[in-house]
Amino acid sequence: xxxxxxxxxxxxxxxxxxxxxxxxxxxxxxxxxxxxxxxxxxxxxxxxxxxxxxxxxxxxxxxxxxxxxxxxxxxxxxxxxxxxxxxxxxxxxxxxxxxxxxxxxxxxxxxxxxxxxxxxxxxxxxxxxxxxxxxxxxxxxxxxxxxxxxxxxxxxxxxxxxxxxxxxxxxxxxxxxxxxxxxxxxxxxxxxxxxxxxxxxxxxxxxxxxxxxxxxxxxxxxxxxxxxxxxxxxxxxxxxxxxxxxxxxxxxxxxxxxxxxxxxxxxxxxxxxxxxxxxxxxxxxxxxxxxxxxxxxxxxxxxxxxxxxxxxxxxxxxxxxxxxxxxxxxxxxxxxxxxxxxxxxxxxxxxxxxxxxxxxxxxxxxxxxxxxxxxxxxxxxxxxxxxxxxxxxxxxxxxxxxxxxxxxxxxxxxxxxxxxxxxxxxxxxxxxxxxxxxxxxxxxxxxxxxxxxxxxxxxxxxxxxxxxxxxxxxxxxxxxxxxxxxxxxxxxxxxxxxxxxxxxxxxxxxxxxxxxxxxxxxxxxxxxxxxxxxxxxxxxxxxxxxxxxxxxxxxxxxxxxxxxxxxxxxxxxxxxxxxxxxxxxxxxxxxxxxxxxxxxxxxxxxxxxxxxxxxxxxxxxxxxxxxxxxxxxxxxxxxxxxxxxxxxxxxxxxxxxxxxxxxxxxxxxxxxxxxxxxxxxxxxxxxxxxxxxxxxxxxxxxxxxxxxxxxxxxxxxxxxxxxxxxxxxxxxxxxxxxxxxxxxxxxxxxxxxxxxxxxxxxxxxxxxxxxxxxxxxx
Numbered sequence: 124x125x126x127x128x129x130x131x132x133x134x135x136x137x138x139x140x141x142x143x144x145x146x147x148x149x150x151x152x153x154x155x156x157x158x159x160x161x162x163x164x165x166x167x168x169x170x171x172x173x174x175x176x177x178x179x180x181x182x183x184x185x186x187x188x189x190x191x192x193x194x195x196x197x198x199x200x201x202x203x204x205x206x207x208x209x210x211x212x213x214x215x216x217x218x219x220x221x222x223x224x225x226x227x228x229x230x231x232x233x234x235x236x237x238x239x240x241x242x243x244x245x246x247x248x249x250x251x252x253x254x255x256x257x258x259x260x261x262x263x264x265x266x267x268x269x270x271x272x273x274x275x276x277x278x279x280x281x282x283x284x285x286x287x288x289x290x291x292x293x294x295x296x297x298x299x300x301x302x303x304x305x306x307x308x309x310x311x312x313x314x315x316x317x318x319x320x321x322x323x324x325x326x327x328x329x330x331x332x333x334x335x336x337x338x339x340x341x342x343x344x345x346x347x348x349x350x351x352x353x354x355x356x357x358x359x360x361x362x363x364x365x366x367x368x369x370x371x372x373x374x375x376x377x378x379x380x381x382x383x384x385x386x387x388x389x390x391x392x393x394x395x396x397x398x399x400x401x402x403x404x405x406x407x408x409x410x411x412x413x414x415x416x417x418x419x420x421x422x423x424x425x426x427x428x429x430x431x432x433x434x435x436x437x438x439x440x441x442x443x444x445x446x447x448x449x450x451x452x453x454x455x456x457x458x459x460x461x462x463x464x465x466x467x468x469x470x471x472x473x474x475x476x477x478x479x480x481x482x483x484x485x486x487x488x489x490x491x492x493x494x495x496x497x498x499x500x501x502x503x504x505x506x507x508x509x510x511x512x513x514x515x516x517x518x519x520x521x522x523x524x525x526x527x528x529x530x531x532x533x534x535x536x537x538x539x540x541x542x543x544x545x546x547x548x549x550x551x552x553x554x555x556x557x558x559x560x561x562x563x564x565x566x567x568x569x570x571x572x573x574x575x576x577x578x579x580x581x582x583x584x585x586x587x588x589x590x591x592x593x594x595x596x597x598x599x600x601x602x603x604x605x606x607x608x609x610x611x612x613x614x615x616x617x618x619x620x621x622x623x624x625x626x627x628x629x630x631x632x633x634x635x636x637x638x639x640x641x642x643x644x645x646x647x648x649x650x651x652x653x654x655x656x657x658x659x660x661x662x663x664x665x666x667x668x669x670x671x672x673x674x675x676x677x678x679x680x681x682x683x684x685x686x687x688x689x690x691x692x693x694x695x696x697x698x699x700x701x702x703x704x705x706x707x708x709x710x711x712x713x714x715x716x717x718x719x720x721x722x723x724x725x726x727x728x729x730x731x732x733x734x735x736x737x738x739x740x741x742x743x744x745x746x747x748x749x750x751x752x753x754x755x756x757x758x759x760x761x762x763x764x765x766x767x768x769x770x771x772x773x774x775x776x777x778x779x780x781x782x783x784x785x786x787x788x789x790x791x792x793x794x795x796x797x798x799x800x801x802x803x804x805x806x807x808x809x810x811x812x813x814x815x816x817x818x819x820x821x822x823x824x825x826x827x828x829x830x831x832x833x834x835x836x837x838x839x840x841x842x843x844x845x846x847x848x849x850x851x852x853x854x855x856x857x858x859x860x861x862x863x864x865x866x867x868x869x870x871x872x873x874x875x876x877x878x879x880x881x882x883x884x885x886x887x888x889x890x891x892x893x894x895x896x897x898x899x900x901x
Contacts, residue, residue: 138741139151139196139883143746154186158173203702233709234713235515240259262708268375271383272379278313308463310387312458366710371416377443387475402452409445409449478562481526482563496515496516530560537558574640722757728741729761729762733762739767769839769895772864793824796853842861
């Protein structure tokens with residue numbers, strides 16, 4: 124604290140960073156909405172503080188009071204993860220918001236692929252790190268091609284060739300002109316739709332990179348190999364690599380459209396044009412070139428100890444150029460070449476063998492997912508070291524679910540009054556009354572039914588376990604710390620918390636159920652890839668039941684998209700988790716808010732500390748603690764590690780992020796006791812999580828950095844047993860970092876049970892803040 128005349132100038136910056144749920148700035152500062160002002164940033168990420176006149180009137184016994192000598196700011200980053208900017212006329216805003224939210228659902232599998240990428244063993248040999256990076260990136264490319272095959276199935280097969288064979292039906296009258304064209308020309312026009320869809324994904328990704336990627340630092344290959352990954356220069360700068368991989372995905376997608384539509388067979392069983400095989404071969408060569416180039420670019424990232432390239436390689440432009448040339452040639456030949464004038468016949472034209480495309484992609488996606496899932500026997504890593512396989516299974520399951528919703532949903536709508544079973548009935552490809560969806564998608568619905576039955580069968584087991592938890596919980600938990608405010612009324616909150624803490628094994632069960640849902644599709648894929656085995660025949664009742672879940676999910680998803688506030692993304696908390704790591708595996712995945720938040724926080728802290736004698740306390744809640752740790756670990760935070768401190772509360776650093784991403788936030792990076800997984804059954808889910816010795820606080824670790832200068836660890840973490848999403852940051856045993864906070868909030872008119880929020884109102888928070896300021900010293 125410094126004085127200038129009679130004015131007391133704060134010497135400590137208390138910078139609060141919110142966690143999940145996108146806490147508004149006024150809530151972080153514990154005042155009213157009209158009592159804060161923005162001091163920096165924009166609509167996506169910004170810094171806020173309490174208005175000077177309001178702060179002057181607050182007393183020590185009121186919420187939001189700031190002690191003398193402290194400047195309190197709140198950093199709001201939630202809009203980076205949860206909203207999409209508007210900028211359109213109000214009359215179109217609601218419809219556009221629904222479309223945008225639907226688009227965010229489509230990129231959910233790509234976000235899960237990015238999580239799988241960073242969950243790899245980055246401490247292995249450089250060759251193994253490179254190989255695993257290439258494998259996950261190839262999975263990302265296969266997911267893009269699965270998306271393309273879905274759009275081709277709907278636009279080219281269901282609509283252009285089947286539905287328009289007998290008129291426009293339910294489609295807008297403007298489509299009538301296209302319906303009068305020949306099948307080949309309708310197919311040529313439909314080829315534009317998947318290309319436009321991929322272009323939209325590309326444009327969204329490019330726009331988000333231009334607004335999120337603010338880090339300009341470059342990786343230094345000389346220190347990359349012997350430095351924790353998150354401390355490497357350029358870790359949050361992924362612009363160059365994302366640009367090249369986006370071009371590779373775009374080129375492969377355009378080539379895939381050519382290869383799929385080259386399967387065109389004219390009406391009434393006429394032979395296909397000979398030139399189609401030539402364009403298909405060129406497209407196949409372009410896809411192979413994209414695969415090779417994607418493997419080569421896997422060395423260009425911060426996690427692989429090789430200096431990344433600064434420009435797009437010329438071979439990537441060749442792949443894109445060949446794909447584009449093949450697309451133009453194929454479309455022109457369909458529209459103007461030999462056979463383009465063949466009119467509609469008694470039977471509709473078709474894409475012969477199109478069903479084998481998603482079936483083959485499913486097999487190619489499952490192989491690496493199961494291979495990574497088989498690498499277990501590592502109890503100190505998430506899911507026993509199977510995190511990559513778990514995320515890839517969830518990504519594949521989500522992608523299949525979305526494809527199933529789109530194909531079956533559109534097919535059901537076009538089918539009109541016909542029953543659901545008619546969508547996949549055997550017989551002619553097209554009649555005047557009914558169109559047929561590839562049976563591959565209905566088999567996924569059958570798998571959903573089986574998974575749903577397993578879930579219902581397990582409900583009594585978990586209900587019985589919950590009753591036992593409630594009875595044994597008081598004796599299973601350790602005694603609260605002296606001076607901590609507890610109350611018998613906290614028992615329900617503790618029970619809820621102990622159930623929520625089992626998220627890791629529950630997500631593992633979800634991955635298993637996803638595999639079960641995919642097994643019928645996998646069997647069907649085998650029948651398609653091995654033609655001499657014959658086609659599977661599903662009972663009609665089972666097919667009906669398999670289509671039903673897709674219809675229900677379509678209605679549920681539509682309701683979620685329509686009822687969400689304008690600009691807000693569906694499944695908000697999911698985006699908070701997906702977007703924490705850089706977008707490295709899939710260029711069309713959701714943007715990482717950390718790529719902007721971390722550099723901005725580093726800049727703010729270093730700017731404040733540029734004045735001698737000033738101090739910074741990063742006050743981070745929940746997932747904000749991950750951002751705060753990344754800020755301290757950033758190599759540019761030279762002043763912060765000398766005159767800064769860390770105060771976390773409701774944190775998942777050790778319990779979740781340290782296990783899922785051990786090379787980013789694990790024990791060797793934080794210098795904390797390794798965490799063990801929560802037990803699925805048993806009253807005390809963390810009964811075995813007190814073992815493990817005290818790790819060495821090396822200079823490059825978080826604890827080591829926060830000991831620089833004073834020798835005292837400038838990190839305190841608050842947690843409570845009623846917090847369903849907060850855990851100890853160092854160990855569940857008594858230690859010098861973790862402090863138990865009150866479970867009853869008595870700062871309001873009536874006392875309430877505190878859970879994941881309200882830490883800043885506890886006396887432990889105020890004491891921790893004072894203690895950290897003291898530890899920083901002068």
